[in-house]
Amino acid sequence: MLGLTGEVEPFDAHQPEGDLEDLRARLAAARLPEAETVARAGPKADRWGQGVPLTDLVDLATYWRTAYSWRSFEERLNRIGQFRTTIDGLGIHFLHRRSPRADATPLIMTHGWPGSIAEFIDVVDELADPKRPDVPAFHVVVPSLPGFGFSEKPATTGWGAGRIAAAWVTLMERLGYGTFVAHGGDWGGVVTTVLGGRFPEQVLGIHTTLAQPPPGLTMDGLSSAERRWAEETRDFWLHHAAYAKQQATRPQTIGYSLVDSPIGLLAWILDKFADWTDTDDGPFETVSIDRVLDDVTLYWLTRTGASAARIYFESHGGVNAVDPELVVDVPSAISVYPRDIEKCPRTWAQERYRQIVRWSEPEAGGHFPSLEVPEYFVTDLQDGLAAVLAAHR
Template sequence: MTGDHAVRPLQLAVPDAELDDLRDRLRRARFAERETVTTPDGSDDWRQGPPLALVRDLVAYWADAYDWRRVEAELNAHGQAVTEVDGLDVHFLHVRSSRPDARPLVVTHGWPSSVIEPLEVIDRLAEPGSPDLPAFHVVAPSLPGFGFSGRPTSTGWDAERTADAWVELMRRLGYERFLAAGGDWGGRVTAALGTRRPDRVEALHTFTPYVGEPADPGQLTETEQRWVDETRRFWRFGSGYSLEQSTRPQTIGYGLVDSPVALLTWVLDKFWAWTDHTGDVETAVGRDRILDTVTLYWLSATGASSARFYWENFPANRAARPVDVPTAVTIFPGDMEKLPRPWVEQRFTNLTSWTEVERGGHFPMLEVPDLYAESLRHAFSGPQAADA
């Protein structure tokens, strides 16, 4: 393909000078004083945000032991490429399965995530190892303003426009009809694919089936009521980052682009709060994978542009039209927003599968990659009973 529609292979090779600059900034970091809260047993207390002792430890590791070249090699080994769509470069990973019966699948990440998240499951999905398991040609794009996708220079790049860009991306790769999966903003893009192009989307999967709270919540089970209470508590006490990024993304963006410690703590706070663990975030997502994500944001200088995706998409339910394509939902227990199935069914009208798994949180591809891959195989292995 030639001209503006060319798909350009990308081999990352970040200059040593950029990595040296990062390490230098980390070694010269000026830290805030220690938090004023403590726990009775002396463990880390996160009530005011990431604890100083942990931040110092991670910063020292990032400066002296972390290996970006490892993740750079991983990305380069998974069909990394860029193509211009609607005036913006779209960065993506693309792994074709060796299986002749494989189906195309686009997997979309959210915030504060990146293609590092689908990178963890892409091989499992493309080459499942058993002929009895479905296989997929996997495409994992970086959202506009994220990673090595272009940073928009004007307004308008919302979830709906992104969904349209994904349709064009998949067409260029030879996929006229495809499956779609994602969570967080990736879930909203996936839902938008279902509403805008049901002729192109065979079925979709999400672990964040976002719907508004109905005027009449109906009769809820004990579990559903607990989910609603936890979700309301998150909206009340845990969504300050969203208010900032949806109203003043440029303000927070300066710090995220200029200070690696600010970027680390902004992202780390969400990894701790939104994953499935009992106090130690590294039992859910290892420090290298956390730092892979943060380093990708740093090297691509996308702290501000990724925050603006919130500004582009608020109020977030403005385009919450019914989704009629076959939809599978997986609920991970450590996620911070879980909604009752009857509410979800009011929007996702063709719910073919509803599964509640035993582990995982808001970053399931990183936390429980085997469970996530299994949930997609289940979703896309054929028609599922509505009460699966």
């Protein structure tokens, strides 16, 4: 049990074998719907038109039940280094990989939904101890968002992006990092923007793959490419965001399915990995099957399907969302991946991020770049944060 003393305690991930046996039993006894009534062949736009195709789900569930190794993932987490501490009355879990380099800079990396700390385990080592001596090294901290993974589930409302950002400042101070840089995408990008805007004394600068423009901007003056980005983002929120509306308005209702049914949880998350990656026919063209199952299994074993969904309830358009007037004056590096779900034109980004020191438009990658294009992601993050740090010299 965690006390209220602010101590940082080592944490080892080891789920009871009975929980894994229960998972396999539930998968074996799953009740499945009939196949989708769309074309069985062709591009993703057809085959995935009603969501996760039955054949794909069955194949993945079979692998999950018979071949996937949760213990291997546990071992990876334990090798990186896991800890927990209590902040603002809530137990927060995090990975912490210190760099051997004397010139390393503290870095906090925040995941989103339906991601988790699994998004970053393949890039932590290279960020902490890069092979090239001419790139920056980092003391890497990767917390689990409240209600996600091994962090505790909030019992009351209020844990939106603003409160999370404040908790991250406390976490870094507790680790001895008075100043630091921050990275995030998805909800992690929202938290990172709040960090840069509200805590400029502690945050040296930020890197994000999900820039947050102020509301109400017009398309006047945008280039044709920027206009296309804005139109694609608008189309996403109009036609592909039912999941967000559900989780923002009725997280408890969908939560019963996500906590009680591993098949329901798998389909709910797999649908997003398929739709948001830079692929043609499913996410596994670029993302490891095991890494997706690491993510889904983490949600399952910690029973966080409902509690994680509530971040939408807490932050979408409410008092805990990004302040429309928030300005980020610290140096900012922004990367816009071509198949991400929201792509912010630079003209719009400059209305909030007043000191953009690096702007990157990668040629490949989607919403999960650390999983889709990990080598490029690391290089892009190193270069972006190098520009951030150079702005202080």
